[in-house]
Amino acid sequence: MAYTEKRGTRGGAASYVGRFRVDGRLRSTRAFRSRRDALAEARRAEEAGKLGAWVDPRGSAIAVAEWFDDWQATRADRAPRTLEAERERFRSLVAPTFGEVPLRRITHDDVTRWAAGMRAPRSGEVASPARRRDAVRLLVALLDAAVDSRRLTANPARTPSGKVSGLPRAPKTKAHRYLSHEQLRRVADAARTHQGRTLVLLAGLTGLRWGELSALRTGDVDLLRGRVVIERAYTRLDDGTLLLGDTKTHARREVPVPGVLVADLSVLLAARGSGLLFVGRDGGALRRESFDRNAFRPAVRAAGAAVTTLQELLGLRATRLVDAATLEQVRRVQEQAGLPATGVVDAATWEVLVEADRRRRDDLSRAAKIARTHRLEVAARLTLGAGAEDFAPLTLHDLRHTAASLAIAGGASVKAVQRMLGHESPVLTLRTYAGLFEDDLDRLGEAMSAQFAAQDFASGAHHVLMEATEATPGVRQLPRIAAR
Structure with missing residues (x-):
């Protein structure tokens, strides 16, 4: 129960403080000249404490x-x-x-x-x-x-209804970039090392985050079961420190190993023995910035401009697409070189084109010749066929979007994509990749239409609604609908 205490004099007059209990602790109000005011303040504070609305003035002064x-x-x-x-x-x-x-x-x-x-x-x-x-x-x-913590009675950043009126609008998210299967293979083929090729394919076909990829151990890969276990990830701090911990969602999951990756992973596993699957030059964890600068971006530049490079060697206008004119010229080069005129630009075709280009470099500087040689060395590792198209630069994280896109295009359900990517819920998967599931609706409509037509007309059967032969009390009889 609240009460007052006399606390000396102020300017020749006595002063009083109110005493009250909140959370089992005895507390005091500020000093008042009037005993009545001190008691009223103590009672208000004690009542607020019972309602959970009392705030210690000293706590809010911090x-x-x-x-x-x-x-x-x-x-x-x-x-x-x-x-x-x-x-x-x-x-x-x-x-x-x-x-x-x-x-x-x-x-x-x-x-x-x-x-x-x-x-x-x-x-x-x-x-x-x-x-x-x-x-x-x-x-x-x-x-x-x-x-x-009872330092404030209410949050001043919120309105009385609890909204944050000053919150800036959410920025528009950057459009996702997706590679086709053919473009993903091109990037992997353009990687300088076997490790780089394997990492690009694994990221582009499973959607693993970089922290998860760099923390993979050889023991996490089970080729017999066709699974990769994801249970830890590296986090990089601003000072460059790498910390090993749980995944982003703190959950363990397994992702399937695509069959096309088994051979590449087998070679890498045999070379590593134990420890980390992907390693840096010092044998430690592979750093994102190092891989991006030395392997991924050069591979993307070469693979993304491969069609333009081909058309330059053929003396054609750059359309960034292997179209009919490009195919015709490729076949002509193959016939002249005694190669099968398939129109597919393989290693043998690149060799013929590069050799012809080498004889036309007299007007280039030495530095330009070296740069062109390096560029064509990478291009010669790529295979181009009809419909191959150049693409703009992309980031390592776009490989995760690519994996989602390829999985959805292959018929994967929302739940399967969620589990593969390690999202906390299917809602996040749908919100992130809603546009990719539009094709599912089209396929669903076509499938349901085909099934309905097959059931209704393939056997020549017609559904006819007949009148009831016997009247049922309380049930309205339906009129007979004749078949047309």
Whole structure:
């Protein structure tokens, strides 16, 4: 029960504080000149404590930066990369405006103005919508935690209904890039090493994330069962440190090994023995930036421009597509060289074309000759047929999208694609690749139409609705519908 205590004098007059209990602890109000005011304040605080709405004024006096450190200390179970990203976001976007401000001094208008005009630390320009959205979400989470810990009565970043009115619009997601089977094979063939070829095919046919690929051990690959076990992943911090931990969803899963990969994986497994499946030059974990720079991007450039390279050697206008004119010219070259005129540009055909090009390089500088030789060496590893088409550069993560695209085109269900990619739920799979499932609806409509037609007319049977032969009490008799 609330009561008051006398606390000396203030300016010659006595002062009083109210005493009350919240969460089993005896607490005090600020000093009042009137015993009645002190008691009323103590009673209000005690009643708020019973309703779970009491806030310790001293707790809300803490600065936002100090509260952020305390809050992060309670999130030690989060992935190191997540905590690192939060620290960077707070330091660069939140702290300049709110770092030294006490929690109780933040207002809804402050948050709204900050969200609209948030500045990037280096350029001084308004930050991108994606960065502003992430920063606002971080501040909202920080203030939600302050409410949960009874440092604030309400989150000033939210409206009374709980909405965050200052949240910038979600940026449009970048369009996914997909490779066809033929284009994926081209990229793999253009890779400089057997390890590079195997990694590209594994990523493009199973959709594994880079962290999962780089953490694979030889023991995770079971060629007899045709499965790869995914149960750990590498995470790279901003300072370059690699941390080995759980997968993104903290779940173990298995993905199927496509039959076309068995031979390549067998060679790699025999060479590794034990330990990591994919390794860097130092024998440690293969780093994404190293593989991307030295293997993947050069392979994509060569494979993505292979048709243009072919048409240059043939003296044709670059259409980026192996069309009828290109096929005709390829067959002519093959006939002149005594090769089977198949129109397929294989190693033997490339050799003839490269040799002819070598005789026409007199006007090139030495550096240009060397660059052209390297370019054609990679192109000569590729096979091009009718309909082959050039493609624009893509990222390593686009191989994951490619795997999803090829699986869906092959008839895989949403659940199967979800399990292969390691999504937390089919909803995420559908939201990410909804457009790819449109073809399923077309095929479903065609299949149902064909089945209906086969059942209804193939046997010549017609469904006729007959009148009931005997009247049934309470049941309306249907009229007879004659067959047409």
